[in-house]
Amino acid sequence: MSLHRYQGQHQTQSPMTSAHIAQTMTLLYMTSTELLQKIDSELSKNPALELINDRRCPMCGRKLPAQGPCPVCSQPKTMDPDETIVFISPRDDFYSYSGQHSSSPNEIPEDPFSAINLDLPTYVLRQVAPELEKDEREIAAMILTNLDEDGFLNIDIRDICRFHHTSPSKVETVLKKIQRCDPLGVGSRDIVEALLVQIDFLSETNTIPEFIRRTISEDFNMLSKRQYHELARKLGTTTQKIKLVAQFISENLNPFPAHASWGNYRQPNENTPEVFNQPDILISFLNKTPGNPLVIEIITPSRGTLRINPLFKKALKEQSGENQEEWKKDIDKASLLIKCIQQRNNTMRQLMEILVARQKSFIIHGETYLEPITRVQIADELDVHESTISRAVSNKTVQLPNNKIIPMATFFDRSLAVRAIMREIIQNEDYPMNDTDVRQSLQKHGITVARRTVAKYRAMEGILPAHLRRIEKFATA
DNA sequence: CTATGGCACGGATT
DNA sequence: AATCCGTGCCATAG
Numbered sequence: 001m002s003l004h005r006y007q008g009q010h011q012t013q014s015p016m017t018s019a020h021i022a023q024t025m026t027l028l029y030m031t032s033t034e035l036l037q038k039i040d041s042e043l044s045k046n047p048a049l050e051l052i053n054d055r056r057c058p059m060c061g062r063k064l065p066a067q068g069p070c071p072v073c074s075q076p077k078t079m080d081p082d083e084t085i086v087f088i089s090p091r092d093d094f095y096s097y098s099g100q101h102s103s104s105p106n107e108i109p110e111d112p113f114s115a116i117n118l119d120l121p122t123y124v125l126r127q128v129a130p131e132l133e134k135d136e137r138e139i140a141a142m143i144l145t146n147l148d149e150d151g152f153l154n155i156d157i158r159d160i161c162r163f164h165h166t167s168p169s170k171v172e173t174v175l176k177k178i179q180r181c182d183p184l185g186v187g188s189r190d191i192v193e194a195l196l197v198q199i200d201f202l203s204e205t206n207t208i209p210e211f212i213r214r215t216i217s218e219d220f221n222m223l224s225k226r227q228y229h230e231l232a233r234k235l236g237t238t239t240q241k242i243k244l245v246a247q248f249i250s251e252n253l254n255p256f257p258a259h260a261s262w263g264n265y266r267q268p269n270e271n272t273p274e275v276f277n278q279p280d281i282l283i284s285f286l287n288k289t290p291g292n293p294l295v296i297e298i299i300t301p302s303r304g305t306l307r308i309n310p311l312f313k314k315a316l317k318e319q320s321g322e323n324q325e326e327w328k329k330d331i332d333k334a335s336l337l338i339k340c341i342q343q344r345n346n347t348m349r350q351l352m353e354i355l356v357a358r359q360k361s362f363i364i365h366g367e368t369y370l371e372p373i374t375r376v377q378i379a380d381e382l383d384v385h386e387s388t389i390s391r392a393v394s395n396k397t398v399q400l401p402n403n404k405i406i407p408m409a410t411f412f413d414r415s416l417a418v419r420a421i422m423r424e425i426i427q428n429e430d431y432p433m434n435d436t437d438v439r440q441s442l443q444k445h446g447i448t449v450a451r452r453t454v455a456k457y458r459a460m461e462g463i464l465p466a467h468l469r470r471i472e473k474f475a476t477a
Numbered sequence: 478c479t480a481t482g483g484c485a486c487g488g489a490t491t
Numbered sequence: 492a493a494t495c496c497g498t499g500c501c502a503t504a505g
Binding site for chain 1: 496497498499
Binding site for chain 2: 505
C-alpha cells in the first residue's frame with residue numbers, strides 16, 4: 001500500500017528497477033500460453049497499451065510477413081551443420097487450438113497401465129499443428145477426436161469429407177501427417193496400416209528385413225497365426241527369413257499405436273501427471289533434413305506489435321487534470337510490460353543458445369547422449385542468477401526434431417542418460433539380469449552407481465525385477 | 478540365502 | 492528454506 005504512494009512521489013528517479021525485476025521474473029516463469037493470456041488481459045485493462053497490426057521481429061525490428069518468423073534472423077549464415085540458428089518466432093495461430101477437441105472430453109483414451117493421463121488427441125494435434133494449413137487443422141481435429149483406445153481411427157474417411165466438404169485425398173494428406181507423429185502410426189485404420197507406417201518411418205534410417213512389407217500387407221493373417229513354413233513356401237523363401245520378419249515386428253513395431261511410446265511411458269506409480277502444454281520452444285533441423293543445422297524457435301505469442309498508444313500519450317500531454325496521475329501510471333505499466341517481454345525473449349534466447357550447444361547430441365541422437373548439467377553451471381556461464389534459469393526452465397516444454405514434446409527440465413535430468421543405457425542393457429540381456437549384474441554392466445560403460453540406485457531407475461522406467469522378467473521373456477518367445 | 482522394495486539420512490540442487 | 496536424489500540399512504518375500 002505505502003509502496004504505491006512512495007513510487008508515485010519519486011517517479012523521476014528509477015523506482016522502475018524493483019518493479020522491473022519483479023515483473024521480468026514473473027514473465028520468465030510463464031509459459032507462452034500463459035504469456036498470451038497475460039498480454040490479452042493487460043490489453044483489455046490498460047488503455048495505454050496498444051496492439052498494432054504491424055508485425056516486427058523481436059530481435060532485429062524488421063517488418064515481418066503476415067505469417068512466420070523473421071526471414072533474416074531465421075536464416076543460417078552458413079550451412080555448417082555445427083551452426084545452430086536461434087530466433088524468436090512470433091506466432092498468433094499457434095495457440096488457438098489447445099483444448100479445442102470437441103464435445104466429449106470423457107472419451108480420452110486412457111491406458112490402464114499408464115498413470116499419466118495425457119490427452120492423446122491434443123498431444124498429437126500439438127505436434128502436427130505447425131505443419132498444417134488452417135483448413136487442414138479442422139480435419140486433423142476431427143480425425144483426432146475419433147480415435148479409439150488403441151489409437152486407431154474409427155470413423156469413415158468419407159464421413160470426414162462430407163462434413164468438411166473436401167476431397168478424400170485432402171483428408172488422406174492430413175492423416176498421413178498425423179500418422180507420423182509420436183505414437184507412430186496413430187490414426188491408422190487397422191493394425192496393418194499402423195505397422196506399414198512404422199516400417200516406412202524406420203526404413204528411412206534403418207535397414208529392414210526383406211519381405212516385411214509384403215507379408216504385413218498381404219499375409220498378415222498367416223503371420224499372426226505363426227504359419228512361418230507355409231508363408232515361406234508361398235513367397236518362395238526360407239522359414240528363417242520369415243522368422244526374421246516376425247522377430248523384427250515384435251521387437252521394433254507396435255501394432256497398437258496408443259500403447260507404444262504413448263501408453264507405457266515410464267514412471268508407473270508416479271501420481272504427478274505430466275501435463276504438456278503447447279511447446280514453448282521448437283527444435284528442428286533446417287528444412288527438416290537431418291544433418292542440417294539445428295533451428296531453434298522460441299515461440300512468443302503475438303498477433304502484432306505491442307506499443308504505447310500514441311494518441312493516449314498525446315492526450316496525456318494536452319490534458320491536465322486529476323486523470324493525469326492515473327494515465328501516467330498506465331503508460332508506465334505498459335512500457336514496463338513491453339520491456340519485460342523483450343527481456344524475457346532475450347533471456348530465453350540466450351538460454352536456448354547455450355543449452356542446445358551443450359545438449360546437441362542429446363537432441364540429435366537421443367536420451368543416451370544427455371549430458372548431466374546443472375542450472376547453476378548455465379547461470380554462471382550466462383552471468384545471471386540461478387533463479388533466473390530456474391524460472392526460465394520450469395513449466396516450459398520443448399519439441400524436439402523427432403516431434404516429441406518434452407519438459408525443458410529434461411535437459412537437466414542427471415540420470416536420464418544412465419537410465420537409457422540401463423534400458424538398453426536390459427533390452428539386450430541374454431538372461432534376466434538382477435540389479436547387481438546390471439550394476440556391473442553399467443560399470444563397464446564407465447558408470448558407477450549403487451545397486452540400490454539401479455533398482456530405483458528400474459522402477460522409474462517401469463521395468464520389472466529380474467524374476468518377473470523371466471516369465472515375460474518366455475511368454476513373448 | 479538372495480533379490481528387492483521401504484524408509485530415512487545427508488548432501489546437492491533449486 | 493524447500494526439494495530432490497543417491498545411497499545405506501533393514502525387513503520381507505520367494
